[in-house]
Amino acid sequence: MPEIVEMQTPYCSNLDKRKLCSFDLEVIEGPTKPLLHEASRFLLINKGKGKIRIQNTEYDLEPGSFVAILPWEISEVPEVSETLQYYILVYRFDMINEIIKSFYNSDNQPMDVIHMICENQVVHCDKEQMAEVQNIFSIIRNEVGVESTIEPIHPKALSNIYINNQLVNLIVLFIRIGEKDQLFSQREAQNLNIDRCGIFRYIYTHLNKKLNLKTLSKTFYLSESSISLYVKQVTGLSFSNLIDEMRVAKTINYLLYTDFTLEELAGILGYVDASHVSKVFAARIGMKANEYRKTYQKVSDICKVRESQKAYAIVAYIYRNSRDELTAKSVAKNFHISVIDLHQILMYEVEKNFEDFLNYIRVNQSCKLLLQSNKSIIDVAIEVGYNTEKTFTRNFLKFKMMTPGIFRNNVTYQQTGLSVDAEKILTERGRGQKPGLTIERG
Known part of the structure; x- marks a missing residue:
């Protein structure tokens, strides 16, 4: 029986849940366990050699490898022959995909960005392409900072617009490099299996429909019991709970970046009605949807925290009162700081944001x-x-x-x-x- 796969957070940043994108540097010296990603990401390999497996397809990694992982895909690194060092960009694919289709597709041509990326999820850059991709990563890094350093970044004028443009450029570059990349010929044909079918990705991209096991069974030519068992084995969640999890992840995007009402969100994301949105969201996040929107749309910018004693007091307060109905907003208010400051303090002190620490x-x-x-x-x-x-x-x-x-x-x-x-x-x-x-x- 397979192990339950660890599910990554839907947020791009542990410091600021409003962020469309975060940048970091990572180093791995050996194989990793499988991860189920709720947020999309790009990896750019700078040093080392190894292999990465995405949706059960294996790719070689070396300097110049450019990797795209989409929401609700499973990835792991099964082999590291030389220590891998790479840049990682975590971003909100749904929002960028919507921007591409709404604002950049001026002639309204059919455009399936997900399919174009999935044609080959690891491409290899030549010297010129590598310089171009590295430059975009560097630009985004200068805008959003490095996640693991926990250093506050003061927002620049029109920063979100600038970052969005760079992310669109990266997606276009990735697809164009993939058209010419020779890695296609290196991939061996594999037997069709549940993981390769991309069931999670299919569910995520069809949440606005009334999905059920019968529909998926007809789509993937698999029995309902096989699909249900696979979902349970991989995520530890039932089929209905998985759909709720995915809908909440998308709901967060809309709460942060749009002014849609809950009734409108219900229609867009496949909920029954506004009360269904509220019920599912509160059960998963522990906060009402409208309260979440108020908290994270109106918090002040990250600022430096100078009082180290306050940090210890905050950690102790959360620990001693963990059985109470604590929220990030209530704790922040108790210590006269912003929610973002609270997350920053906890990331520095305990390497977890408020929700994860609680x-x-x-x-x-x-x-x-x-x-x-x-x-x-x-x-x-x-x-x-x-x-x-x-x-x-x-x-x-x-x-x-x-x-x-x-x-x-x-x-x-x-x-x-x-x-x-x-x-x-x-x-x-x-x-x-x-x-x-x-x-x-x-």
Whole structure:
């Protein structure tokens, strides 16, 4: 039975949820585990050699390799022969794709950007192309800063317009390089399988329709039970919960960058009505949709935080009050700072934004309750601060890579503390490793 695949955040930045794009530098020395990406990204390989697998198709990586990963695709690096160093741009594909179709497609020609990118998701730049791509990455870096340095960037005039233009340029460059790239001939034909079919991508691009397992079964020539089982094995979510997860990711984009009403969003994204939007969004995010829009559309710009004592006080406050109904806005207000400042402080101190830090605390507290008591999962969820079992399970999956029920049934607690295997399963997740305990999944 395959491991549940870790699901990446839908946000481009952990510091500022409004960002359309973030830039960072990454280095990997060995193979990585599979990741399911909610946000799209470009990678530009500067040094090293290895292989990357996207949607079960394997590509060679070397200096000059230009990689495109779309929303709801699975990627992993199965081989690193020389340490890989690369630039990474995480961006909101839906918004850029809409800009291309609405503003750049002046003659209204049919345009399927997703299909053109998927023709070949790793292309190789020659010397001239590499210089051109590097220049665009550099321009974006100067506009948005480097994510991992947690340095505040003061916005420049018309910055979003400038960044959008650069991202459009990158997409056009990627597609043009791919037209001439010889990597097509290196790809071996592979047997059709569920992963390669791109079921996640199909669902994501058809959320405005009334999707169900019967429709997908006819589209992909697979049984409904096969599709349902695959979704559960890969994400840990049921089919309906996966659709809710995807819709929430798209809803966030519209809340941040448009003035559509919830009723209008319901029609665009396939919800039943405005109340359905509110219900699903609140269950997943822990905040009402309109409140989320007010919080993140009106927060002030990132500024430097000089009071180090305040940072420790904030961390302690969240930890001691994690079982209460905390929100980023309420904590920020309590300490007389902006929500963006709060995220910045926490990223510096604990390497997590507010939501991730709060859920991390709650999930760790729940582990002891699950192992030392006979309380039901919903009772444990409520005791550590969650309003619903779904929200609890979703966050438990994120941090422990298994459901609370599987954790309770497969981990033991000794008088002196967690068993050796239990300690491994709780700590290795934090280091990005696969759990050391073999777990049978039904």
